[in-house]
Amino acid sequence: MAEAEVLYNIKSTRARGNTDVATPSTDEHIYSNISYSETQRPGSKQPAASNRRSGVTSERVALLVLSVLLAAAVIALGVTLYENTQTKKSLQKLQDEAKNLTEETCSSCEDGWEPHGGKCYFFSSVTSTWDQSRTQCKSMRGDLVVINSREEQRFLESKVRGKKDKPNDMFWIGLTDSKNEGEWLWVDDTQLDPSLKFWYDGQPDNWTGDNPDGEDCVRMGEKDGPTDLKTWVDRSCKSDQKSICEKPEKA
Ligand SMILES: [Ca+2]
Ligand SMILES: [Ca+2]
Numbered sequence: 001m002a003e004a005e006v007l008y009n010i011k012s013t014r015a016r017g018n019t020d021v022a023t024p025s026t027d028e029h030i031y032s033n034i035s036y037s038e039t040q041r042p043g044s045k046q047p048a049a050s051n052r053r054s055g056v057t058s059e060r061v062a063l064l065v066l067s068v069l070l071a072a073a074v075i076a077l078g079v080t081l082y083e084n085t086q087t088k089k090s091l092q093k094l095q096d097e098a099k100n101l102t103e104e105t106c107s108s109c110e111d112g113w114e115p116h117g118g119k120c121y122f123f124s125s126v127t128s129t130w131d132q133s134r135t136q137c138k139s140m141r142g143d144l145v146v147i148n149s150r151e152e153q154r155f156l157e158s159k160v161r162g163k164k165d166k167p168n169d170m171f172w173i174g175l176t177d178s179k180n181e182g183e184w185l186w187v188d189d190t191q192l193d194p195s196l197k198f199w200y201d202g203q204p205d206n207w208t209g210d211n212p213d214g215e216d217c218v219r220m221g222e223k224d225g226p227t228d229l230k231t232w233v234d235r236s237c238k239s240d241q242k243s244i245c246e247k248p249e250k251a
Pocket of ligand 1: 181214215234
């Protein structure tokens with residue numbers, strides 16, 4: 001809003017006898033027109049500049065308070081999200097532990113076999129060729145493991161990691177291309193699902209360095225930080241490895 005200007009007429013009286021300049025002989029009323037803005041009028045309670053400074057200062061304080069409140073809200077939100085994530089992780093861990101405990105206490109797997117998802121798994125502690133390993137599994141009414149899901153690969157990978165006596169301990173699984181080179185079949189005669197391949201980088205390569213016949217059998221557990229569960233390597237079937245047997249739980 002524009003400030004109202006008020007015209008003040010100020011009358012002053014020059015005293016008689018002042019002869020410096022030619023002056024009227026009678027009292028002379030001199031009128032001066034002085035204009036003030038309303039807010040600058042003498043006698044106003046607060047000067048305009050002071051009011052402006054005060055206004056700016058108040059705005060700054062309000063802005064500062066809002067900034068602090070906003071920062072506090074952002075921090076509180078961050079802390080809440082972090083705690084929520086941690087809680088979910090803890091809950092998932094508890095659920096996994098409860099599931100494992102239930103499987104272990106309620107499983108009908110024989111001693112030495114580990115239960116998981118309705119199956120029993122045997123991890124050998126001695127090494128042998130792929131054929132010998134398969135024969136041993138069959139002698140225990142099982143077979144070399146067939147991996148049907150990403151979840152099963154994850155379970156086996158976590159188990160294998162905990163069972164390595166040496167860093168280069170690897171385990172035979174029931175996958176081979178010994179019938180036709182490049183055609184990978186599981187021991188139950190099913191073809192390898194393209195969406196469930198877990199080959200280590202650069203594998204399979206059918207390398208002939210160890211055996212001129214190449215490599216037709218698969219072991220898992222390759223070291224050096226497998227990415228995305230990719231730990232399979234084709235090897236000569238005649239090499240000695242540990243192995244994983246599988247069979248259904250007893251009814
Ligand atoms: Ca091969
Ligand atoms: Ca290979």
